[in-house]
Amino acid sequence: MSDIFWLEDNNLKFxxxxxxLTDPDGLLAVGGDLSSARLLEAYRSGIFPWYEEGQPILWWxxxxxxxxxxxxxxxxxxxxxxxxxxxxxxxxxxxxxxxxEHCAKLREGNEGTWITHSMSEAFRxxxxxxxxxSVEVWQEEKLVGGLYGIAMGRVFxxxxxxxxxxxxSKVALHELARQLGSLGFxxxxxxVHNDHLESLGATMxxxxxxxxxxxxxxxEPTQSLWKPxxxx
Numbered sequence: 001m002s003d004i005f006w007l008e009d010n011n012l013k014f015x016x017x018x019x020x021l022t023d024p025d026g027l028l029a030v031g032g033d034l035s036s037a038r039l040l041e042a043y044r045s046g047i048f049p050w051y052e053e054g055q056p057i058l059w060w061x062x063x064x065x066x067x068x069x070x071x072x073x074x075x076x077x078x079x080x081x082x083x084x085x086x087x088x089x090x091x092x093x094x095x096x097x098x099x100x101e102h103c104a105k106l107r108e109g110n111e112g113t114w115i116t117h118s119m120s121e122a123f124r125x126x127x128x129x130x131x132x133x134s135v136e137v138w139q140e141e142k143l144v145g146g147l148y149g150i151a152m153g154r155v156f157x158x159x160x161x162x163x164x165x166x167x168x169s170k171v172a173l174h175e176l177a178r179q180l181g182s183l184g185f186x187x188x189x190x191x192v193h194n195d196h197l198e199s200l201g202a203t204m205x206x207x208x209x210x211x212x213x214x215x216x217x218x219x220e221p222t223q224s225l226w227k228p229x230x231x232x
Contacts, residue, residue, distance in 0.1 A: 007032030012041045017061040017207060026062030034122035043150055043157050044218050046211045048191055053116045063207035066190040066197060070181035073174055074201035082167055089138040089231035090175040096127045096134040099146040103160035133226060135172045144168045151226040153218035156180055157189040183225045186217045
């Protein structure tokens with residue numbers, strides 16, 4: 001990684017995102033810390049941390065960027081039927097730590113998780129500051145799915161989601177998109193493409209278009225239009 005920019009602990013400044021590598025796609029910088037100030041600077045600049053235990057902190061800004069516009073969430077006919085059954089109750093900010101813990105659990109067949117202890121603690125601090133948020137999906141009183149991320153301005157930066165039963169994480173993302181749309185949010189950052197997200201309406205946009213969205217819809221990074229909700 002000799003050609004990668006190494007961050008200094010006492011300097012929050014990141015290199016320009018167009019300096020990121022193309023292989024691996026989007027790797028921009030290494031090192032630094034996970035302080036709230038650095039994380040806020042990263043996200044508002046279109047950069048996010050993604051690394052495994054034992055690695056230095058790796059900072060990414062891939063091109064293109066995977067995003068979901070709240071009004072573009074795709075609801076299939078079968079999913080509509082499931083939603084009509086009201087089998088789930090969906091809340092926000094009711095069990096943030098539990099959602100992060102579930103997301104951090106090792107997936108079967110994986111050797112590690114990028115949600116390290118340090119990452120979990122960093123996001124809990126952001127949650128305590130009213131910047132990081134969770135969505136919870138319940139069956140009766142059991143937490144069966146959810147997601148978490150950061151709300152800044154009119155943008156929600158999705159971090160991770162989990163599901164303990166069929167479609168629970170999809171229900172979480174659907175309700176997130178619905179609520180964000182009603183609150184005036186413009187964009188959900190999905191970071192990296194996968195087929196599941198694409199099937200739900202996520203799309204790829206050029207990195208510069210993504211940065212333009214951030215510049216337009218994030219003014220004061222510690223403020224957002226987010227309002228928690230509780231399910232019926």
